[in-house]
Amino acid sequence: MVSSMEFLRLANWLMNQVLVKSCYGIARKIKNHGFQWGDLSSKPLQQPSSFPNIIKCDLEDRGSQTLVCDFHKVLLRTHSFFPYFMLVAFEGGSIFRAFLLLCSCPILWILNYEMKLRVMIFISFCGLKVKDMENTSRAVLPKFYLENLNLEAYEVVASVGSRVIFTTMPRVMVEGFLKEYLNADAVIATELHTAGCYFTGLLSKSGLLVKHSALMDYFGDTKPDLGIGNTSLHDQLFISLCKEAYVVMNEGKVIPRNKYPKSLIFHDGRLAFLPTPLATLFMFMWLPIGFVMALYRIFLGVFLCFKFTMALGVWSGINLNFKDNNQQKSKSNEGVLYVCTHRTLLDPIFLSSCLGRPLTAVTYSLSKVAEFIAPIRTIRLTRDRKQDGETMKRLLSEGDLVVFPEGTTCREPYLLRFSSLFAELADEIVPVAMKAQVSMFYGTTASGLKVLDPIYFFMNPRPRYDIEILEKVPKELTCAGGRSSHEVANYIQKQLGYALGFECTNLTRRDKYMMLAGNEGVVQEKKGRIFS
Template sequence: MVSYLVPLRLANWVMNQVLVKSCYGFSRKLKSLGFRWGDLSSKPLHQPSPFPNITKCDLEGRGSQTLACDFHKVLLRTHSFFPYFMLVAFEGGSIFRAFLLLCSCPILWILNYEMKLRVMIFISFCGLRMKDMDNTSRAVLPKFYLENLNLEAYEVVASVGSRVFFTTMPRVMVEGFLKEYLNADAVIATELHTAGCYFTGFLSKSGLLVKHSALMDYFGDTKPDLGIGNASLHDQLFVSLCKEAYVVITEEGKVMPRNKYPKPLIFHDGRLAFLPTPSATLFMFTWLPLGFLMAIYRIFLGVFLCCKFTLALGIWSGLILNFNDKNQQRSESNKGVLYVCSHRTLMDPIFLSIMLGRRLTAVTYSLSKVSELIAPIRTMRLTRDRKQDGETMKRLLCEGDLVVFPEGTTCREPYLLRFSSLFAELADEIVPVAMNAHVTMFYGTTASGLKVLDPIFFFMNPWPRYDIQVLEKVPRELTCAGGRSSHEVANYIQRELADALGFECTNLKRRDKYMMLAGNEGVVQEKKGRRFC
């Protein structure tokens, strides 16, 4: 047995020390050496502004006023258009479209402001389905807009009663966010040409938006009460048409803290976990080939090797696992233990089984056939029929330990969805497990994409991390056997897990997530035919 492990350990050491660290270090060095191509949205000429800084704007008594505000370089701290077009290209299009956009950066660097936008729009939108863009604008872009909001500019926007936004970015990229999160009364932006249900990549006949002209067309002879722009000559002309004007002078505004978001960010989709600036995108593509090999290697460890060696080899490959078992009580019955977990990725029950060193059974609903086939632990599909699912889980508990996820779906942000109460009716020995996953490059979950790729994307992260905390067994007096209702038990465990993780409890359900991110109720249906739009 010892001689069998020596080649495996040697190969693992070579992969981690020589390949992973050298490739990862090389791509990090490229990023740190200034491979940035400057600001790819171009910097219009600046001059000393005759208008005061936005920090001097009085927020009192503006509830009845009308605001005209530039979106880019005013509300967004990131001054380049490039990351948002990259998100459209990668999430709405494909990895090949994203790579083409990255390769265009040297050309974008030498083009003027208008041509930069036209080229990025053409690469990102040519042949893109309107449905895919709608999913991206609804489920992907809002996260990155919220994380890059300028706090000082947002406070001024929030103080007024009527808000009209102007931007040279395509309307389909910003309108959903501005109306959903900032309660925009109108969004005036660049319009794109379409053919059927596809974008052609060209601008409409109106061309690229000219903000000061658009403001005069929209308001006519009436001037808006307040205007916000940046320090460029174009924006100074734009805000000069308002009764009162302020500009954002600083290069980087204050970061918007999560507790001041206009609406909580609970659900979002897409694979990228970072803002894809040119340097960060180059870093990703440099890592991607080796990252794919690392994902295959890590999946191979979990599927084909004994659990005793899986943990050590996985940690040597860069996987970070933090485990804390506070449950010292042993089972007092012949039935199995019911582990009730927060749900972060499809790998939750696998990591729990490995860390506990016990064979567990996990109940699932929308797991792909491939994931079921290669899962190293036993899985059982549920039907969403309460009576039938209850009987199934009772039978599984009689056969051994069972893992359930009462949320019914994964959530990426620090929130717990409403717990289904069915599990509380099945067992008296309930052990809550607080699970959390951390990624830096790719998300290992999806609502509208291919779920079979979830484990691959998760393990393609250079150092994916899992935190697992097994809490103490729920006291008998707090279970259904102690006289509590199933809803009381479910709510109690939800609060316990939220406290352990530092999360917030919500009443949102699986249906809410899928209606927002995928436009359906998350119900698996058989395909009845191919549709093109």
């Protein structure tokens, strides 16, 4: 008779072979060969340009000049508006709005330039709260804009003293990014109609922006010093009104992260990919399978013992890399304090599974559902330093403890400032470097439902976790060795940053939530949103 464990292994093998590997293989082929197909190009007809290529533009001595340019297909490499409207529909609206926008693709392909934009604006914005759009514009869109900036065009824009950006895109989608990241002096864009605190999905009375007319209205008889456009008829007419003009001939190079106009440390939203039409179609095809896969992976962690969880989890498509460099055994009667970088709510669970023994994790705020299904012990802290210190000291006397001094998660390769409280509590401190990678959905959020974080993470076809346990902190570098708690915290932050290749910052949890959610990360249980 087949045992229950053998049945689980057989079911896991079938799940991995039939669903994960086959579907993921198909997805990779689609991405490599067809992600850009049907990109709903919004560029007008092209013609040979009489203006020189932008790579010939001299960047010297332009500090006193004024530049005008378009945003899409000039500053942004992509000429398709669809991915950015999809981000608004999915992140600012709902999954149903995003599905409706995807279903409109066959109609969009046969419409002209102006009607295409009007339809996408209506679907994405009709009934959308102004506040939700502001959050999306501030916390979601900048990441995708930065990843698609044209390096050559950006260098020209950065060389001038004054920048005026024109675009047919709605102002609410681009103004925040252009002013905060590119220091635009003015943004001339399409205006949307609102009714109270909601968008109607309609344009204002002025309609879609006509760039060359808007330029003449803005500058009057004065000609801008420099203009950048693409090879379309409209753009060539637009830049012909400038004293000096250049065109972007192709997509150009992607701007590297180290040349970003402003470091991208915080961003929000669930989508981890640029949602082109085909990429979005694949996402919706994967969702039913991904949801079942997420429930299955959560089941493994909640109901099975450690020795089976890791094996079955890896067989289900989870890519886990674990390295333990700490060879020193604890000489204290108290537990070991594991100090970890914080990537998702699953950090302590993966660490506990890799070590093969139960750990206790302290949290500042956790949804009650996540707390209930957690396979390890979780204890809430109060943010009262004295009380939290006593709680952690008691937990250490009972066994090993996991803490996250950053106080919140960070997606990008940066470490936030470490709280020094943990350094005052133990001499047996072991740093743990953690890195999580996803391809479809982010497993963290600042303004969404925290209870869905584990589900979104496990819905990725092949989520990855890299865990490296560093050597125990020498006693002479702890508080017991005469160091202050701040010195210990800073030392461990630098060690973890070096191990991960991350940059250390002085930013805090409060900074993150002020930027992404417009608050200080206060728990709001009545609204169903738990911030962490």
